[in-house]
Amino acid sequence: MDRDHALNEMPNGLIFKVSTQTRKIIFFTGIFLCATPFVSPAIALLLGLIIAQFTGHPFIELNHKATNWLLQFSVVGLGFGMNVHSALLAGREGVVFTVFSIISTLLMGYLMGRWLKIEKKTSHLISSGTAICGGSAIAAIAPVIQADEKQISVALGCVFILNSIALFVFPMIGHHFNLSQTQFGLWCAIAIHDTSSVVGAAAKYGTHALEVATTVKLARALWIIPVAFLSTFLFKNKSKKIKVPYFILLFIVAMVANTYVAEVAVLSPYITMVAKAGLTLTLFLIGAGLSRNVILAVGFRPLLQGVVLWLLISSAALYAVLHFAS
Structure with a gap:
């Protein structure tokens, strides 16, 4: 039995029996829509989720x-739309919250993992992903x-x-509490796991919220x-190399270039526009990867x-x- 037939016969009741060609056409149609300015990051994520459940x-x-x-490409591109001085101000304000x-998240995660009797490595990965930056930290x-x-x-x-969930819920909560752009940016950077969803939620709230959230995150x-x-x-393991997130250095270079190099500043709006489109597509791909089987595999505890x-x-x-x- 080939992979496509196996996928279509999964007992989740949600994936349609469609040909590989049809699935590819639907998928690339979604990519095309997300590359247009008419689809927001939240809608792109939702579109990806729908495709994951119904066609795969x-x-x-x-x-x-x-x-x-x-x-990583999108985050570096967003750096071309930011100013060093305001970014440093946001970073200073967020450092206490961050530490x-x-x-506290790592400590609570450890205690919860023991209480719920979750396998130690799984619990540590969930805690680290929640504490720092989601999928990047886990990877x-x-x-x-x-x-x-x-x-x-x-x-x-x-x-x-x-x-x-956060991508949809956080902007609504922010408006309910009448959070300022700075407050919402800080809150996103601290409370949402992945950089993609942080940037997506902050971009929906406002330009300054996006700058604060991206810098702090x-x-x-x-x-x-x-x-x-x-x-x-x-875990008593000293043999593995640690992956350093080098793209953050490129983000800083982009931000410095936008602030101090006039020729770069002229091009920055166009680079930022492409980066935002890349972020929207990223969220579509994340949604498309969340099939019902993936969700069920997580388990209750x-x-x-x-x-x-x-x-x-x-x-x-x-x-x-x-x-x-403030």
């Missing part, structure tokens, strides 16, 4: 690598602790499910390095850990930005 992703084995590269939230820390494919898949599935992503070192100690951690950090961060951020 025809190139699922390439999806993770494609989203990873496209996200406290990362330490960086997984080889350090020698996590297997199932443990990685469970953690990624948990993070991506919650990211999808990328500064937060640098914590992958010390957390990875800590992980080698906790790991998902419970992820949800409780997310609710705790989101609520605490919202309280903090309401009372201590």
Whole structure:
């Protein structure tokens, strides 16, 4: 039995029996729509989710690598739309929130994992993804602790499910509490796991919110390095190399060039426009990778850990930005 027939006969009742050619046409139609200015990041994610449930992703084995590269490209491109001075101001304001939230999330995640009796590596990956930057943190820390494919898949599935919810819910909550652009940007960067969903939610809220959220989130992503070192100690494994997120350095270079090089500043609006289109496509691909089987594979206890951690950090961060951020 080939892969396509196996996929179409999965007992989830949601995937239509369509030919490979039809699935590819539907998939590429979705990509085309997401490349237009008429589809927002949230709608792109929803469109990807619909395709995942009803026809399936025809190139699922390439999806993770494609989203990873496209996200990095988009983030670097967004740097061309930002100013160094305002970014430094946002970074300084977010550093206290970042340090406290990362330490508290990792500690709560450890305690919850033990209480729920979740496999240790899976629990640590979920905690790290929640504390730092979602899929990027999981991808960086997984080889350090020698996590297997199932443990990685469970953690990624948990993070991506919650990211999808956050992209729709956070802007509504922000408007309900009348958060300023700065407050919402800080809250997004602290409480939403993945950079793609942080940027998507912040872009929907406003230009300054996008600048604050992206800057704080990328500064937060640098914590992958010390957390990875800590992980080698906790799991007694010193043989694996730690993946450094080099694209963050390119983001800084782009931001500096936009601020100080006049010729670059002229082109920046066009580069930023392409980067935002890339981000929208990234979210479409993430949604298209979340089939019902992926969601069910997460399991109740790991998902419970992820949800409780997310609710705790989101609520605490919202309280903090309401009372201590302008």
